Amino acid sequence: MPSIRLSIFRPGVALAAVLLAACGTVPVPRLAADPVDAAARLQWLDRVSWGANPADAQTVEAMGVPRWLGAQLHPGPAVLPAAAQAQIDAMRISTTPIDRLARELEAQRKAAEALSDDDAKTAARQAYQQALNQLSREAQQRFLLRALYSPNQLQEQMTWFWTNHFNVSTRKGGLRELVGDYEEAAIRPHALGRFRDLLGATVRHPAMLRYLDNAQNAGGRLNENYARELMELHTLGVGSGYSQADVQSLARVLSGLGVTLRDDGPPPRLPVAQQAAYVRQGLFEFNPARHDEGAKTLLGAPITQRGLAEADEALDRLARAPATARFVSRKLAIYFVADAPPPALVERMSATFLRSDGDIAAVLTTLFESPEFAASLGRKFRDPVHYVVGGVRLAYGDRVVSDVAPMLGWLNRMGQPLYGHETPDGYALTQDAWASAGQMATRFEIARAIGASGAVLFRAGDKAPLEKPPYPALAASPVVRTEMAALSQATRAALAQAGSPPDWNTFFLASPEFNHR
Numbered sequence: 001m002p003s004i005r006l007s008i009f010r011p012g013v014a015l016a017a018v019l020l021a022a023c024g025t026v027p028v029p030r031l032a033a034d035p036v037d038a039a040a041r042l043q044w045l046d047r048v049s050w051g052a053n054p055a056d057a058q059t060v061e062a063m064g065v066p067r068w069l070g071a072q073l074h075p076g077p078a079v080l081p082a083a084a085q086a087q088i089d090a091m092r093i094s095t096t097p098i099d100r101l102a103r104e105l106e107a108q109r110k111a112a113e114a115l116s117d118d119d120a121k122t123a124a125r126q127a128y129q130q131a132l133n134q135l136s137r138e139a140q141q142r143f144l145l146r147a148l149y150s151p152n153q154l155q156e157q158m159t160w161f162w163t164n165h166f167n168v169s170t171r172k173g174g175l176r177e178l179v180g181d182y183e184e185a186a187i188r189p190h191a192l193g194r195f196r197d198l199l200g201a202t203v204r205h206p207a208m209l210r211y212l213d214n215a216q217n218a219g220g221r222l223n224e225n226y227a228r229e230l231m232e233l234h235t236l237g238v239g240s241g242y243s244q245a246d247v248q249s250l251a252r253v254l255s256g257l258g259v260t261l262r263d264d265g266p267p268p269r270l271p272v273a274q275q276a277a278y279v280r281q282g283l284f285e286f287n288p289a290r291h292d293e294g295a296k297t298l299l300g301a302p303i304t305q306r307g308l309a310e311a312d313e314a315l316d317r318l319a320r321a322p323a324t325a326r327f328v329s330r331k332l333a334i335y336f337v338a339d340a341p342p343p344a345l346v347e348r349m350s351a352t353f354l355r356s357d358g359d360i361a362a363v364l365t366t367l368f369e370s371p372e373f374a375a376s377l378g379r380k381f382r383d384p385v386h387y388v389v390g391g392v393r394l395a396y397g398d399r400v401v402s403d404v405a406p407m408l409g410w411l412n413r414m415g416q417p418l419y420g421h422e423t424p425d426g427y428a429l430t431q432d433a434w435a436s437a438g439q440m441a442t443r444f445e446i447a448r449a450i451g452a453s454g455a456v457l458f459r460a461g462d463k464a465p466l467e468k469p470p471y472p473a474l475a476a477s478p479v480v481r482t483e484m485a486a487l488s489q490a491t492r493a494a495l496a497q498a499g500s501p502p503d504w505n506t507f508f509l510a511s512p513e514f515n516h517r
Contacts, residue, residue: 026067026070026071026073026074027070027073027074027365028066028067028069028070029066029069029070029073029365029368029369030066030369031065031066031069031368031369031374032369032370032371032373032374033371033374034064034065034066035065038057038061038482039482039483039485039486040377041057041060041061041065042057042060042479042482042483043377043378043517044060044065044069044377045057045060046377046378046390046517047336047377047380047517048069048072048153048154048157048368049072049153049154049157049393050147050148050153050156050157050386050389050390050393051386051389051390051391051393051394051517052390052393052394052479053393053394053397053398053479054397054477054478054479055397055398056151056153057478057479057482059151069154069368072152072153072154072155073154073192073361073364073365073368074192074361075151075152075154075155075192076152078146078150078151078152078155079151080145080146080149080150081149081398081400083400083402084145084146084148084149084400087141087145087402088142088145088146091138091141091142092134092135092138093135093138093139093142093180093181093184094138094142097282098177098178098180098181098185098282098283099282099283101135101177102177102178102206102261102283103261103263105128105131105132105177106261108124108127108128108131109128111124112124112125112127112128113125132176132177133176135176135177135180136170136176136177136179136180136419137408138180139179139180139183139418139419140404140408140417140418140419141404141408142180143159143160143183143418144389144404144407144408144418145400145401145404146159147160147385147389148389148392148393148400148401149398149400154192154364155188155191155192158191158192158360158364159183159187159188159191160385161191161332161335162187162190162191162198163182163183163187163419164421164426164427164429165233165234165331165426166186166187166198166202166208166234167233167421167423167424167425167426167427168182168207168208168211168419169211169419169420169421169422169423170419170420171420171422172210172211172422174210175207175210175211175419178205178206178207178210179207179419181205181207182202182205182207182208185201185205186198186201186202186204186205186207186208187201187202189201190360191360192360192361192364193359193360193361194357194358194359194360195319195324195328195353195358195359195360196315196316196319196320196357196358198360199234199235199315199318199319200312200315202234203230203254203257203311203315204257204281204284205284206259206282206283206284208226209226209257209258209259209284210259211424212225212226212229212230212424213225213226214226214254214257214258215258215259216258217251217254217255217256217257217258217290218255218256218290218291218292219252219255219256219290219291219292219293219294220292222248222251222252222255222292223251224247224248224251226251226254227247227248227250227251227253227254228247228251229424230250230254230318231246231247231250231318233424233425233426235318235319235321235323235324235327235328236318236321236323236324236327237323237324237326237327240321240323240327241323242299245297246298246299249296249297249298249303250298250314252292252294252296253292253296253298253303253310253311253314254311254314255290255291255292256286256287256288256289256290256291256292256308257284257285257286257308257311258284258285258286258287258290259283259284259285260280260283260284260285261283262280262285267280268287268289270287270288270289271289274288274289277291277306277307277308279308286307286308288307291307293306296310298314298317299317299318299321301317319358320354320357320358322350322354324353325349325350325351325353325354325358326346326347326350328353328363329346329349329350329353329363330346331429332349332363332364332367333345333346333349333367334429334430335429336364336367336373336380337367337372337373337376337380338372338376338379338380339381339429339430339431339432341372342372344372345367345370345372345373348366348370349363349366349367352365352366378486378513378516378517379516380516380517381430381431381434381435381515381516382434382514382515382516382517383416383427383428383429383433383434384410384411384414384415384416384434385411385416385418386517387414387443387446387515388407388410388411388414388446388450389407390514390517391446391447391450391451391509391514392407392450392454392457394474394477394479394480394509394514395450395451395454395472395474395505395509396454396457396472399458401457401458402457402458402459402460403456403457403458403459404457406449406456406457407457410446410449413442413445413446414434414439414442414443414446415439416434440515443510443515444506444510447505447506447507447508447509447510448502448506448510450505450509451471451472451474451502451504451505451506451508451509452470452471452502452503452505452506453466453470453471453502454470454471454472455467455469455470455471456470469501471501471502471505472505473501474501474504474505474508474509475501475504475505475508480508483513486513487511487513488512488513491507491508491511491512491513494507494511495507495508
């Protein structure tokens with residue numbers, strides 16, 4: 001079985017990670033069994049990253065899985081290829097702060113509505129909608145560029161996991177301009193940090209407050225949507241023992257937390273007794289005039305704080321509940337190990353969650369060190385996002401795409417558009433949601449698109465000519481050559497019947513082995 005040599009080892013990012021790990025500044029997990037051959041190490045890379053590619057495979061070979069994994073669990077700043085970073089830097093979501101962006105868009109909307117000429121109003125409304133759509137597309141494009149090329153692959157995986165866990169959808173009004181900042185400011189900084197910090201960041205972000213209607217939640221006219229999903233989907237989980245009275249109490253705690261488009265001018269007029277309690281941070285606002293000030297009990301204990309501090313007290317209680325530790329640990333185990341994860345593994349992860357005060361990296365370390373994780377490698381079904389990103393990473397390596405629009409189209413066809421799941425539960429993490437006959441037929445078509453006409457990803461424009469040949473040489477990839485020995489006889493037979501390199505690529509990317517990681 002061929003091993004992967006360091007002929008194209010990336011000296012910048014990867015060597016820095018090697019030196020960091022070698023200096024002992026990064027904790028090194030103690031794996032149940034250290035992968036002893038290149039094929040086993042590729043399985044680790046394929047599961048922990050968005051998919052194995054030649055350059056990252058060489059990094060793992062150079063560092064060894066434990067040191068590489070330690071660097072992934074405790075990443076430094078991500079340095080993307082210049083061509084990818086340039087695309088991100090040119091985006092409006094990268095150049096304009098979210099509060100200014102939201103206010104500019106609101107001014108654009110109001111200006112359109114103020115027009116008296118019907119044709120001019122229609123054109124202005126269309127321009128406003130196009131601006132919103134462009135911001136949503138930019139968030140999608142930025143996510144894919146980072147998933148494809150960031151050296152911090154686990155951080156990118158966890159950013160997607162938590163964005164899905166704390167789901168918001170651009171299909172609801174008022175969200176398209178916010179999803180990019182939601183991922184960037186609320187999710188990404190805490191993706192491998194403390195769960196309590198992550199929870200608090202989502203609670204204060206305008207995307208979540210709008211999506212689950214807490215911007216309309218006020219004392220005397222409570223909206224329970226967010227309170228219910230916060231306990232059912234974000235923390236405790238269904239059947240954990242909370243009651244409808246707890247939902248109502250939490251809704252009262254969250255009353256007054258909303259969104260403001262005010263600039264840095266004076267706060268709203270409030271009674272003198274409430275002025276000191278008013279908080280405005282960017283688009284987030286806590287308005288004490290909208291807050292239910294009455295006494296509250298949550299999960300069998302009184303809320304002792306007042307004002308906005310009530311929310312922090314409630315979040316502390318939810319984040320540190322044993323039910324939350326089990327619920328979150330099980331969901332992580334579903335994502336990384338199996339659709340029905342071993343209960344003993346979930347219990348060990350839960351114990352780490354409680355012992356570490358919700359340290360996500362520590363919980364993942366328990367997962368990665370487990371024999372259950374090692375035994376699951378190669379068996380987890382790729383959902384559409386993992387399938388598309390993994391296919392492009394394998395086929396084209398570190399060559400930076402100039403247009404991710406085809407990838408977005410493939411995800412739409414498979415029913416998993418980024419930020420597009422309408423209900424708060426997020427996309428399913430299990431195979432049964434993505435393995436229907438229709439889904440697999442679509443995957444074959446997308447395998448052909450990646451393997452036979454992937455040059456569309458590198459065009460300067462829609463009408464630019466495709467390079468020749470328009471396909472990668474997958475059969476010559478060192479990653480694929482290493483994986484060949486583990487292919488089934490049926491897959492080998494299919495590959496042997498390929499009449500051309502594009503057909504070979506298609507058959508490999510559509511194979512049962514590639515559909516699992």
